[in-house]
Amino acid sequence: MTARFAGRTVIVTGAASGIGRAAAQLFAQDGARVVCADVSEEVAATAAAIGEAASPLRVDAGHEADVVRMVDHAIAWTGRLDVMVANAGISGGLATIFDTDVALFTEVLRVNLLGPFLAIKHAAPRVAEAGGGAIVLTASVAGLRSGAGSPAYSASKAGVINLAQVAAQQLSGSNVRVNAICPGLTETGMTRPTFDYAREVGKADRLGRLNPLRRGGQPEELAEVVTFLASDAASYVNGQAIVVDGGLSSSHPITRQEYGKTTV
Template identity: 45%
Template sequence: MTGRLDQKVAIVTGAGSGIGRASALGFAREGACVVCADISGQEKATADEIGENAVAVHVDVARSSDVQGMVDAAVDTFGRLDVLFSNAGLSGPRGPLAELDEESFDTVIAVNLKGAYLGMKYAIPAMLDSGGGSIINTASASALVGWKDIAAYSAAKGGVVQLTKSVALDYATRGIRVNAICPGMTWTGLAGAPADGRTAPPTDRVPPQPMKRWGDPRELAAAALFLASDESSFITGTAIPVDGGYVAR
């Protein structure tokens, strides 16, 4: 039996916890060599759990030099780049827009939207050198419907969706597919979950999703794995809700 990502090299940002950690572990189980990138310092724990087919890189996805170094680490360590899962993000302060300070707004846009731009900017040339690849960007259900008190986050993730669609068209004939996943309310650090991913979500605080439960990071990782694999070879320019029916309401 061969893995779905055998002989592929993948970068996962936000790999220290939540969806990123679950994805890095899942990609590795399916045969990929994985660059585990994060700003938290927890990226090393994820890479150590994977073993010799992983390397940890400390990255601020809003810094051009860091992102270029992350891509260089993939190519220098494993010889190529086939998959980028641009997953790192932050929600920022909650509250009405007029109460949001400008610095916080800029940070939310820089990490969530500029981070996706920088990831693709530096990954695409490396993928072209490798013969193509797959890019997955983490957007949000809030990119598709309005969410109260997180206007900057929703705007950034809406930008990620449109960036995804446009870049998919730029490279549709050059062997690079670009898609986004749009998580609903998922039990990650943004919701208060611990980094190790081993604690069950609370049953007394259920999000308002039709399935009446939290999303599991592994469910989001499964969607990213599908888009990273050749099973999705005819899919590009999509933004797929993985949200327990939230957007469909």
């Protein structure tokens, strides 16, 4: 089977853990050379696990000079850039609107929304120069409606969805596609404390119980969708927000009848 990304160069931000790490590994398995970027020093472990097809880089995805350096690094390393995955993000905690200070709200927007904006701004021209390719942004089901994240996180992810749509339009004629994924509850570096705590207290079965699959997602499941959107198989998919949440967002909240049981 031909490797989908043979001869192509990919940047993945947030590659130190979770969806970013899984995506970087899958791109490399499919023939890509991958710049593994993250603010955490753990990104070196991701690159080491991949081998010669990976180049680790410490960057702050919400800092413009770092994003420029990251794109320049990819070009200097391989001479081209074909795919940009803007995946880095932070949660912002669980505070309400009234308990969230401006500094926290601003920081969440800086990383989660300014980061993808900068990725598009500086990566898209280089992807276009290579003949076209793809940009994939990590949004969230929290960006679709309330109930899945803090106010700052939810607002930032709603912005990412709209940014994908706007960018797809403004890149008309460039052969650069821009899409977003909207994960539901997934076991990542950001959510690991929740998963670990649930296991410790014997309540792991309650994670993801509100979606029809009755479980949380794994990073590899999201990585499959990221790489699909970046591949030629998705050549006519553009400006979309693809939800990957086990069916959570397919319904308004209800009291569900258990499978195989009769309601009296």
